Amino acid sequence: MKRKTQLIHGGISNDPATGAVTFPIYQVSTFKQEGVGGHKGFEYSRTGNPTRHALEELIKELEGGKAGFAFGSGMAAMTAVMMLFNSGDHVILTDDVYGGSFRVMTKVLNRLGIDSTFVDTSKAENILTAIKSNTKAIHLETPTNPLLKITDIETVAKLAKEHNLLTIVDNTFSTPYWQNPIELGADIVVHSATKYLGGHSDVVAGLAVVNSEKLADDLHFVQNSTGGILGPQDSYLLIRGIRTLGVRLEEMEANTKAIVEFLQGHSNVKKVYYPGIETHPNHQIAKKQTRGFGGMVSFDVGSAENADKLLSKVKYFTLAESLGAVESLISVPARMTHASIPAERRAELGITDGLVRISVGLEDVEDLIEDLENALN
């Protein structure tokens, strides 16, 4: 099955009980048992729900793993994955990870004894230096947010195996349509499905896929024990969103290419960050491990003041956190998505006050470029 077909026919794409061509919403908490333990695969919806199961089977297939899990948000998915570890364990993470990922590691999980170190994982030697005797995993985000740095997943996964560590990849930005971390050697993939997979700014959800039966058992145990599951309505919305992922991403990619070219030629733009640009420091790795460069672009307009002026002028780019939906969004990471990262750390990372991030949507690209042009001028 090719990729666009798999988005539509993968997983459990219709209901064997009724023949319904879209999988129904099983809005139900508990299931009748014929005798104690005599159920048809479902007993209680925290443990398993048919609609959630259909989604979990779909993401499992799309990522090429052994089992999929759906959670109430991307952060719930990541937290559940981190619950595979114990007090006293240590995890290495990409330095410019999503702000919420940084926060949960340094303000919540640290209190439970899970220690973390943040390094620029785009350079493998930084990972080697950070490995300690209690290190259990490397958590990569690639491309990163908002600077769109790329880590070579295959290289890191190999290095991780040599040191007996798990490789976890946050695949939110690329989605399985562009990038398949498990094929490249990763053990666990996590998603904020709120973004491209949902794709319509109408659902908050998280997904995780693991590549071994052992990890599947362990993560299901955590999911069922801690209970941060995705409900059936939102599971349905995600399945619906995923069906059009291919066409959405292809179109967004084309729009993004045109916008990047425009931004590079504009005198009020100091710098453009996009892995599809040939001079991007990780362009070759991006080309090797992904089929598309994505719809996220960051650019520097020099100051917070300039950024504010730009924001006040754009019509089609909605000022909002989040990304990956049909409508184009614009944000200032330093004061929005990355505000939970301390100022001096942001400076170290290069997340300046004049850095603007856009998530390119599905509007006509001529309108989007005209909008940016007016605002930049």
Ligand SMILES: *Cc1c(COP(=O)(O)O)cnc(C)c1O
């Ligand atoms: C949004 C996001 C998250 C968090 O997901 P939520 O669904 O908002 O909880 C994690 N990682 C990345 C890369 C994200 O963009």
